[in-house]
Amino acid sequence: MTGRVAAVNIGVVTEAAWAGDASGRSGIDKRAVDGPVAVLTDGLAGDFIGERAVHGGPDKAVYAYAEEDAAWWSAEIGRSIRSGGFGENLTTYAIDVTGAVIGEQWAVGTAVLQVTMPRTPCTTFAGFWGVPDLIRRFTVRASPGAYLRVLSEGEVGAGDPVEVVDRPAHGVTIGEVFRATSLEPELLPRLLDADDLPEPIREKVRRRLTSRG
Template sequence: MREQSGRVLSVNVGAERPIAAKGGTSGIDKRPVDGPVAVRAPGPKGVGGSGLAGDHVSDTANHGGDDQAVHAYAREDLDRWEAELGRSLPGGVFGENLTTAGVDVTGAVLGEVWEVGSAVLQVSCPRIPCVTFAVRMGEERWLSRFTAARVPGAYLRVLRAGEVRAGDPVRVRERPGHGVTIGESFAALTTEPVLLPRLLDVPEFPAEDRAAIARRLARRGARRGAPGVTP
């Protein structure tokens, strides 16, 4: 494939801060930092948190871990949200670790490999908005609006530990041939469940999520096959 590249505008980490959601604290309030930040695989979900040094994850049962080690969001999408919301949205405001420019994050193919600084990352899955994100933004109907926009940002796993900093190029080194993108997988998981079977054949999509989809599809099939139930 022809090499594609963009760059990191800011690297953002969040300390544990109070928030009026869930357990009462969160690291979603991420802010740009100067200098290099170490990146490594944090360990399984429930045990490991963020892949970035100094970045806090409160709800480790649902966030963080190897498949959600790093969150990237495109500056271009933040700019569109700025126009819609009529407010400034600095890097990190969506809880992203990497605010990028010139990278088609929504069009990224699940499993594609990015070289960022001295680290190597792999696109794993889309970000699904949660209540903490809604509280953080304070916008009316935020979860439904964010979902409808279909620009969720991408989670990445760490294939090679290293360091990242603002200004680093983002080089797409490999792209799987299956073609399932962050945008398509987000739609499948939210508003278009008819697309869910596509995710079962993507080995780079998190194994626990593929297992959950398989169970969901099996239940749907069982309901359709029950006596008196019309498909």
């Protein structure tokens, strides 16, 4: 499967009452940039990340969202959504982000990235959009985008191919993880088949399964 990068987006510093970190600053406002951008182990060069307790880090170094899903939201809320409007670093096209398997590897530009986990909607996201019930609507839609870890540093630019070069056999997808941890807890046992799912999530799954008996 091969798609492409529609845009590469870098966060700017936004100060607002809805911003998530203690200083009232957020990096959710990502802007498309021209030319190649360095992809480093901890994210894209120049990207601002505000609340590092819940954003960024090796397992969430890069965030990808599909242009096709953005188009659905544009029609849903009746306004255009530019690239980076979901706080994504990579706006993708013709690659199934929701159906991406945990642990699958993407060759993007000269970098190699690995799918790790879905994005969880937050109040900062709702505040940025000015849609009070966005968390509920985003959860029901269940097209959360994918966080990626960097296996091999490189550069990425708009128009670069996104090629799936390895896909684990367990088949646990981004969409399945999101639904299991939000609206469909009956799916939780499946998640433990995904060895590349970050350990904090695996531990939460184990605790929830234990509490259910």
